[in-house]
Amino acid sequence: MKVNQDIEVLIIEDDLRIAEIQKRYIEQIEGFQTVGIAASYREAKTYIELLQPDLLLLDVYFPDMNGLELLKEAKQQAKQMDVIMITAAKEIQSVQEAISIGVFDYIIKPVVFERFKQSLQRYQEFHIRLVEFSKENIYVTQQQVDKLLRKEVDSGGTNKSYLPKGIDPLTLDKVMDVLKDAVPELTAEMVAKEIGISRTTARRYLEHLVSEEKIDADLSYGTVGRPERVYIVRT
Numbered sequence: 001m002k003v004n005q006d007i008e009v010l011i012i013e014d015d016l017r018i019a020e021i022q023k024r025y026i027e028q029i030e031g032f033q034t035v036g037i038a039a040s041y042r043e044a045k046t047y048i049e050l051l052q053p054d055l056l057l058l059d060v061y062f063p064d065m066n067g068l069e070l071l072k073e074a075k076q077q078a079k080q081m082d083v084i085m086i087t088a089a090k091e092i093q094s095v096q097e098a099i100s101i102g103v104f105d106y107i108i109k110p111v112v113f114e115r116f117k118q119s120l121q122r123y124q125e126f127h128i129r130l131v132e133f134s135k136e137n138i139y140v141t142q143q144q145v146d147k148l149l150r151k152e153v154d155s156g157g158t159n160k161s162y163l164p165k166g167i168d169p170l171t172l173d174k175v176m177d178v179l180k181d182a183v184p185e186l187t188a189e190m191v192a193k194e195i196g197i198s199r200t201t202a203r204r205y206l207e208h209l210v211s212e213e214k215i216d217a218d219l220s221y222g223t224v225g226r227p228e229r230v231y232i233v234r235t
Contacts, residue, residue, distance in 0.1 A: 006033040007127055010053040012070070013086070014039045014062050018109075022057055022086065025116050031124050041065035048074060048081070055082050055104075055123060060089040068094065071101050082127075084119055086111060115211040118164045167208050171197065175205045179215065185230050206231050 009032055013019040019037045026032045035051050038044040041064045047053075056074075060067040071083055085098050088109045098106055104126070105119045126148060133144050140148075174195045182190075188203035195202075209215045209231075216232040 006031055007055055007124060008033060008035045008051065008053045009055045009057060010034075010036050010038065010044075010047055010051060012038045012044045012056055012058045012067065014059065022111070022116075025111075025113055026120070028113075029117055029120050032120060041070065044070055045073075053081055054127065055084065057086050058083050060085065060087040060094055060098075068097055068101065071098070071103070075101060082123065084123065086116075112211055114207055118211060121164055164208065166204060171195075171201075172205060172208070175202070175209070179209075179233050182233050185232055187230055191231075203229070 009026055011019045011022050011034060013022065016037070016039060019039070023034045023037065026034050032055075035053055036047045038047045041062065044065075048056075056071075058067045058071060067085070067087065074081065074083075083103045084105045084107065085103050086107045086109065087094070089095075090108055095106055104123055107115060107119060129144075129147055133140055133148070175191060178186075178191050178194045188199045188206055191197075191206065192199045192202040206215065206217070210217045215234060218230050218232060
């Protein structure tokens, strides 16, 4: 396990345009570096053997392979790496199989940067904790395991779901309360006035909910005719 280094990422994607977008996304997230892009089964196998990356960003559909089969092979060979699936495969069987094999996350295309960033930051937190725990002892406590699996429990016995930096659970609850009683469409300014926060802060929380697919968003025009992002509450 690499210590005190950037997390090395191998992108396995046959659409080079999409692979380049993912590479640019990675460049915007501190603590990661792209070590290669593989567009075929042969390239993927070679790069995995030579580069031994920490993390794979893996598609399912390729002309010469199924990404899930490649993942199975890697796991059978006990490769010490983790996988985030980034794919257009929406079939529940693909999702279920990926989860059973042990992927860290599953992102459906087209990829939104905030969702991509959230996933990599979650992985970064996991990776750092794993390195720290491995330094301390060969054994772990239940609390350490819960932290690795993102199942931290507070003193009241409540599970704390992972939230990205800048998202406070109490403020998020207030935003969710506004959404429960809201009209089908609302703006960041409406939410800001309702709970007493800035419009920028309200927009950050709303964009987080969009990335979590809790609400939808669209660009509309406000009363003064200027472009304004409108958030649509799902019913």
